[in-house]
Amino acid sequence: MSLVGSYVALSKPLAMVFPVVLLAWLRFGIGGLAMLRWLRKPKSEPALSAQTRGLIFLESFLGNFLFTLCMIFGVSMTTAVSAGVIMSAIPAMVALMSRAFLKESISPRVWGAILCGAAGIALLSLAKGGAAPAADGLLPAAGAPGRAWLGDALIFGAVLCEASYAVIGKKLTAVMSPKRISAVINLWGFALMFPFGAYAALDFDFAGVAAEMWLLLLFYALAASVWTVWLWMTGLKSVPASRAGVFTVMLPVSAAVVGVLALGETLGGMQLVAFALALAGLLLATLPARPAGAGIAVAQE
Numbered sequence: 297m298s299l300v301g302s303y304v305a306l307s308k309p310l311a312m313v314f315p316v317v318l319l320a321w322l323r324f325g326i327g328g329l330a331m332l333r334w335l336r337k338p339k340s341e342p343a344l345s346a347q348t349r350g351l352i353f354l355e356s357f358l359g360n361f362l363f364t365l366c367m368i369f370g371v372s373m374t375t376a377v378s379a380g381v382i383m384s385a386i387p388a389m390v391a392l393m394s395r396a397f398l399k400e401s402i403s404p405r406v407w408g409a410i411l412c413g414a415a416g417i418a419l420l421s422l423a424k425g426g427a428a429p430a431a432d433g434l435l436p437a438a439g440a441p442g443r444a445w446l447g448d449a450l451i452f453g454a455v456l457c458e459a460s461y462a463v464i465g466k467k468l469t470a471v472m473s474p475k476r477i478s479a480v481i482n483l484w485g486f487a488l489m490f491p492f493g494a495y496a497a498l499d500f501d502f503a504g505v506a507a508e509m510w511l512l513l514l515f516y517a518l519a520a521s522v523w524t525v526w527l528w529m530t531g532l533k534s535v536p537a538s539r540a541g542v543f544t545v546m547l548p549v550s551a552a553v554v555g556v557l558a559l560g561e562t563l564g565g566m567q568l569v570a571f572a573l574a575l576a577g578l579l580l581a582t583l584p585a586r587p588a589g590a591g592i593a594v595a596q597e
Contacts, residue, residue: 297543299527301550303519306558310516313509316368318500321493322513324360324486327521334479341472348471351464355477356484359461366454373447382451387413389459390541397463400536405580412577413545419570459541465529466537474529482521542581545574 310319344352387410394400468477532540549571 297524297528297546298550299519299524301547301552302554303516303524306512306554307516310509310512313505314513315496315500316364317489317492318496319513319516320364321486321489321497323517323520324482324489326514326517327482328479328486330518330522331475331479331482334475335483337476338473341476344471348468351468352477352480353484355461355464355468356481357488358457358464360481360485361488363454363457363461366450366457370447370450370454373443374451382448383417383455385414385452385455386458386544387541389455390462390544391538393459393463394466394537394541398466398537400538402538406539406542409542409577409581412573412580413542416545416549416570416573416577419566419573458544462532462537462541466532466540469529469533474526474533477529478522478525482525485521539581542577545577549574 307319314322391402391406391410395402465477472480528540552567552571
């Protein structure tokens with residue numbers, strides 16, 4: 297999640313050079329080339345059932361394709377503050393979905409961590425101010441009057457997509473290796489984005505892109521499609537989805553840190569408080585629990 301936040305921040309310059317749909321298509325294409333060897337089915341892996349194939353498609357459709365569209369169009373219709381506050385619901389939504397679909401139990405510590413994370417992200421959003429990013433010519437004007445409710449609904453749709461991505465990923469790790477999951481869902485993302493990216497590529501001046509932008513695109517593609525997905529799926533093999541959802545608070549935290557260190561943005565007092573709350577939530581969720589018999593042993597002594 298820290299790596300996700302870093303490439304989200306560093307993708308800002310890329311979004312000023314490439315149309316959004318073309319940028320997404322190139323990301324999946326470069327990631328696919330890097331993971332060609334990962335597509336091969338290991339001998340130890342069982343044949344995929346129809347249910348597993350359907351889950352693979354949903355993982356890419358919801359987590360890659362639909363999430364991107366909901367986020368882009370949603371932010372274009374509402375404010376950045378509203379979007380940030382709504383996105384703070386991701387850890388709680390992951391916990392609820394993992395409870396409903398995976399039958400995972402959620403400890404009070406994890407609920408406390410979710411509340412800390414939500415409060416931290418909400419504070420971080422308020423500290424950024426209310427201006428949404430400008431449209432890039434493909435989208436409606438930001439914060440269009442009378443359409444904020446639709447933008448908020450789309451952002452909440454993105455929250456549902458991201459939570460579904462975590463829960464479905466947990467189920468897939470039971471039958472597939474993290475490497476193969478990463479490669480297959482990336483291939484689906486490339487196919488789903490193909491018509492939009494190919495159309496945008498027809499009129500795009502590739503020769504006019506500076507060399508440093510191509511290098512940044514390479515990092516973005518490898519980080520977004522290869523490294524982060526593999527790390528996330530590998531972690532999900534041994535961590536409950538509800539607990540993994542707590543770590544999504546690192547996305548806005550690391551994005552803000554990279555913005556300060558690499559993009560010259562400023563960091564205020566409210567943002568520092570937000571970071572402290574988010575990190576407190578992580579500690580609450582991940583520190584080892586005290587053994588049940590420890591208190592009894594001390595009392596007997």
